[in-house]
Amino acid sequence: MAIASALSAAAGAYLNAKFSISTDLSALYQHRAWTHLLGQRIAQLDDTPTIYKMLQQVVEEEKQGSAEALWFEGKTWTYSQLKDLVDRFAALLHAKEIKPGDFVGVFTTNSPEMVVTIYALSKLGAVAALLNTNLRDDTFAHCLDVSGSKAIISTPDLSPFVTSDMPHIAINISSFDDISVGTTELVTTTELHQFSPLRLTAAKRSLSDLSVLIYTSGTTGKPKACAIRNIATLVTSTPLTVDVNNRSKYYPLRTYSCLPLFHGTAFFTGICYCVGNAGTLCLRRKFSASQFWKDVHESRATRILYIGELCRYLLATPPSPYDRDHECIVAHGNGLREEIWERFRERFGVPEIREFYRSTEGVAKFDNFGEGAWGAGKIGFAGPIRRFLDDDVFIVKYDRATEMPYRDPQTGFCTKSKLGEEGEAIGRVRNRDSLAEYLHNEEATEKKLLRDVFQKGDLFQRTGDLVIQDHSGWIKFQDRVGDTFRWKGENVSAGEVRDHICRNPSVQDAVVYGVKLNGYDGQAGAAGITLDDPSTETEFMASLYRELKKKGVPSYALPRLVRLTEKVATGVTFKQAKGELAKKGWDPRVDSNGDKLYWLNGSSYEKLDTISWSSIETGQAKL
Structure with missing residues (x-):
């Protein structure tokens, strides 16, 4: 009997290992439990399924108003304090006739001001069009036009870049010192306290009503506005079963993000998941590799948000006393490459990496949550x-x-x-x-x-x-696939960048594509360009960076490599031309073939010589 039991146990263990039975059953259980929690959340929010209603619920129903909602540069706001600011700003915007269903451009740096703005618009039932802060001029105007925004709200630092005649408000609660906004209306805490936080009730909305717009380059053309519905904010706010099943380990939740809140990763896993778990969102204006772990230490964050490129930059920094002097136990994000996965985990002492695969507008998803090395570089199982x-x-x-x-x-x-x-x-x-x-x-x-x-x-x-x-x-x-490639955590539209280049009167034709380089995450943008007059090469390259920035091309979308070539495969389709150029290498000693090669060094294009190529090839150049 004992032998039979042992053999049975051994057979069971073998089958479990071979077919991952326990792993699959655990995942199915977790999904079922999470679906139940989502159903409860939808029922609780009833006819107001918005992120504002979740904020209100934390304060009024869960009685956690004294819990920290926000950390920013050493300052904190409780849920009650945050809700008070949100209610007052919503009342101010309501007085300016912002109504349910209206679109409002939000052009703000990561800050408490941005968080307050998003919640205030949610209370009114308005849709926050979250504008990429890298956008300028034509592309900026295009994004506003697509949304049909009724007004625009900015932080003072970005006010000078608002090139629109529509009503414009700059908001400064406490984060921006001595920044002039000219004739733009400035809202401070003084103005906010002229409005009552109590008189206005939250607008009734449905699950299918829009919550925010998040802009994405899509597959071709100019940025497209991805219309995020309320159901998506509820889905991404619902506690994960892995967290709920071990509350003593994962709660209270404190999430640190230096990723921009106009990006889906930070919006969904930052704002939405934090309010859905009565957690603390710890924000930084923008990424700083040297200050990252100091921030994590000072904010007492228990998890961080990442994209793969961010992790590579952190690993490139010199050792710091803060590398392991923190309380972070979870890194949550996407794009962490296999070759740096374990290096990141071991150096910074973050035991659990939660890699997820999503697109802002997508329904397909994969998750890879684990603490071992066997899943390194994978997006799911x-x-x-x-x-x-x-x-x-x-x-x-x-x-x-x-x-x-x-x-x-x-x-x-x-x-x-x-x-x-x-x-x-x-x-x-x-x-x-x-x-x-x-x-x-x-x-x-x-x-x-x-x-x-x-x-x-x-x-x-x-x-x-x-x-x-x-x-x-x-x-x-x-x-x-297609004409889109990923660089610095952003999707780059090759077609849009090509269009900008081809608007230059000196350009006869151009193709843009992504190039995989050793030591860099994603694909670096490369452009093959034919000039009408080759003798204008020096003048053209000297002005290319400035011209592309003027046209509104975001920094991450600028080509890192440029090839001036005699002819771009005339007589065939654009894709075929791209395929031919993509086969060519970039080593100036063997791959020029009469072409002139350049690389983007900071804010100017310089000739690609053996020294600069060596720095790129070894991953040392800051592309």
């Missing part, structure tokens, strides 16, 4: 049980020739990728009313949708990302 039961996210075979998911010529349906085979991740759309769409851009929304995928009438959304699931069940990001 699914064993046989989960693969059999999952009916929402699939990896389908991809046809690089058509840049579309492959369809079986006999059935017309898509085909699931085999284990170890590259494929595009797609997510099932169960309710079109809850889908985050591109505002006023039905064509762009439709381009991401796939119909009749596995059967007639089904509907899926493309991610535009190629992934591979290996035979053990781990899922790894492989590449992006």
Whole structure:
């Protein structure tokens, strides 16, 4: 009997290890428990399912008004104090006739002012159009036009860059000293205290009503406004089962973020998840590698938000007394590369890395939560049980020739990728009313949708990302498809950058694409350019950086490498031309082939010589 029991236990252990049974069952349980919590949250918020209502609930129903809601540069605000500021600012905006459904541009640096603005607009039922603070001139105006914003709210530091005739308010609670805003209306705590926090009730809204706009470059063209519905803020605010099951370890929640709040990662996992867990959002204006861990120490943050590039910058800093002198136990983000995963964990003493895969507007998702090294560089895991039961996210075979998911010529349906085979991740759309769409851009929304995928009438959304699931069940990001590539945590539209370059009268033609460089996360932008008159090379390159910035190209989208070439494959499609150029290398000793090579060194393009190429090749150049 004892031998039989031992053999049975051994067989069970073997099957569990081989087929990841316990891992799959645990994940299924956690998802079911989380779904139950989400249902409870929706019921509790009833006819006001907004982030403001969650803020109100923390104070009035959970009686946690004295808990810290916000930390910023050594100052703190309790939930009661934050709600008071929010209510007063909402009353001020209401007096300016901001109504439910109105769009308002929010052009603000990471600050308490930005947090107050987002909550205040939520109380009014208005939609905060979260503008990328890198945008200028034409692109800035385009983003405002897309939203149809009724007004714009900025912080004083960004007021000079607001190039619009619409009503403009600058808000300064305490974060900006001695910054003039000229003739722009300035709202300070003095003005806020002229408005009662009690007279105005929160606007009634629905789950499908819009909450915020988050701009994304999409696959082509100018930035598109991703319309985020209230349901998305509730989903991302709902406590994760892994946190709820170990409250003594993970609560009280204190999340540190130097990522911009106009970015989906910081908005959803920062603002939304913190208020949904009565946690503290610890903010910094912008990323500083040298001050990062000091901030984490001083803010007493228990988790940090990251993108892969951020982690690489932190590892490049000299050792600091703060490297391990902190309370952080979780790093939560996306894009942490396999080769630095364990180095990051070990150097900074952060035991748990939670890598997630999402897009701002996407329904497909993967998660890799763990403390071991076996999942390094992976975005998710699914064993046989989960693969059999999952009916929402699939990896389908991809046809690089058509840049579309492959369809079986006999059935017309898509085909699931085999284990170890590259494929595009797609997510099932169960309710079109809850889908985050591109505002006023039905064509762009439709381009991401796939119909009749596995059967007639089904509907899926493309991610535009190629992934591979290996035979053990781990899922790894492989590449992006089409004309978009990722750099510094942002999607760069090759088509938009090319359009800006081609507007220069000296340019005959241009192509833009991403280049993978050793030691750098994502793909660096590269441009192949043909000039009308090659003799204008010096003048053109000397002004290229300035001209692109003037046209509103964000810093992260500027080409890091430029190739001046005699001809850009005339007579063929743009993609084919890009493919030919992408095959060429950048080592000036062997890859110039008569072309003139340049690189972006700070704020100017300089000739790419062997010394500069060596610094890039070894990952030392600050691209």
